[in-house]
Amino acid sequence: MQPDISVKHLNKIYGDGFQALKDVNLEIYPGEIFALLGPNGAGKTTLISIICGIVNKGDGEVKAAGHDIVKDYRKAREAIGLVPQELNTDSFETVWHAVSFSRGLFGKPPKPAHIEKVLKDLSLWDKRNNRIMSLSGGMKRRVMIAKALSHEPRILFLDEPTAGVDVELRRDMWEMVRKLRETGTTIILTTHYIEEAEEMADRIGVIRQGEIILVEDKDRLMSKLGKKELRLHLQNKLEKIPGELTLEPVELSDDGYQLIYTFDAQQQQAGVARLLRTLGDLGIEYRDLQTRESSLEEIFVGLVHE
Ligand SMILES: Nc1ncnc2c1ncn2[C@@H]1O[C@H](COP(=O)(O)OP(=O)(O)OP(=O)(O)O)[C@@H](O)[C@H]1O
Numbered sequence: 001m002q003p004d005i006s007v008k009h010l011n012k013i014y015g016d017g018f019q020a021l022k023d024v025n026l027e028i029y030p031g032e033i034f035a036l037l038g039p040n041g042a043g044k045t046t047l048i049s050i051i052c053g054i055v056n057k058g059d060g061e062v063k064a065a066g067h068d069i070v071k072d073y074r075k076a077r078e079a080i081g082l083v084p085q086e087l088n089t090d091s092f093e094t095v096w097h098a099v100s101f102s103r104g105l106f107g108k109p110p111k112p113a114h115i116e117k118v119l120k121d122l123s124l125w126d127k128r129n130n131r132i133m134s135l136s137g138g139m140k141r142r143v144m145i146a147k148a149l150s151h152e153p154r155i156l157f158l159d160e161p162t163a164g165v166d167v168e169l170r171r172d173m174w175e176m177v178r179k180l181r182e183t184g185t186t187i188i189l190t191t192h193y194i195e196e197a198e199e200m201a202d203r204i205g206v207i208r209q210g211e212i213i214l215v216e217d218k219d220r221l222m223s224k225l226g227k228k229e230l231r232l233h234l235q236n237k238l239e240k241i242p243g244e245l246t247l248e249p250v251e252l253s254d255d256g257y258q259l260i261y262t263f264d265a266q267q268q269q270a271g272v273a274r275l276l277r278t279l280g281d282l283g284i285e286y287r288d289l290q291t292r293e294s295s296l297e298e299i300f301v302g303l304v305h306e
Pocket residue numbers: 014015016018020038039040041042043044045046047
């Protein structure tokens with residue numbers, strides 16, 4: 001199968017001499033949801049911007065839908081929809097007009113039936129005559145996606161689609177992206193959130209300091225890297241970790257008021273239940289507990305120091 005995106009030996013050095021991408025090789029296939037994960041400044045936006053023709057590339061070859069992004073710029077660009085990180089939605093225009101206009105920017109003739117389908121797929125149909133600025137944050141994000149899909153691209157890039165978005169809206173976005181994939185669109189998203197990649201991606205690429213350090217099937221990657229943390233806020237101070245817990249992956253905070261249990265995302269139930277039972281047996285009381293997933297940055301730190 002011909003990849004929808006093919007990147008070979010791509011380098012990027014910015015004008016100030018900073019090398020943002022180093023020998024990047026990547027292939028993304030039709031109908032995939034591919035998540036590009038990496039910490040701040042890793043080069044995600046640079047890579048996307050090059051593929052989308054917004055930033056000039058250095059050495060190397062990049063193709064979108066089989067078209068070279070330099071020699072065949074128009075065809076390559078036409079195959080791509082981009083939802084940028086910065087949402088530009090302070091618009092007096094109506095949803096319908098904004099989305100139709102975006103299509104026109106690609107030199108495509110009007111096709112109301114397509115715009116209607118996109119708006120319906122994104123649950124924006126009822127809002128088609130509303131001004132964009134009057135919509136909720138979530139609806140505005142949908143409009144950005146609708147604009148990106150207006151010219152019928154087969155590849156959709158979402159640059160940090162849920163940065164700064166609340167949990168409910170994030171789930172909503174995930175659901176919507178999955179639906180889009182069902183229509184056959186190839187989806188590439190960048191994210192800091194490992195949970196987001198976990199929820200949605202078929203494959204994951206990890207980029208760090210301009211290098212793709214890993215491309216892997218999601219399931220395999222998550223079992224390798226995924227860690228969760230349970231933090232117990234204790235009623236009374238502990239001087240040290242009780243002997244019964246020394247075999248567990250438990251740490252005590254410096255002030256003695258928190259026990260921190262770190263576990264593989266895969267094995268949560270058994271370990272947590274055992275820990276809480278042991279605490280009960282020891283009469284150690286806690287007043288609150290929190291769980292959280294490690295951020296990719298933390299996982300990187302773990303990897304780097306291994
Ligand atoms: N125009 C530019 N000139 C010089 N350096 C740049 C330019 N644009 C980006 N960089 C640098 O390139 C590196 C990669 O930036 P990029 O925006 O691609 O990272 P990112 O992975 O998308 O990060 P974030 O998650 O913060 O958006 C950063 O160190 C950044 O400072």
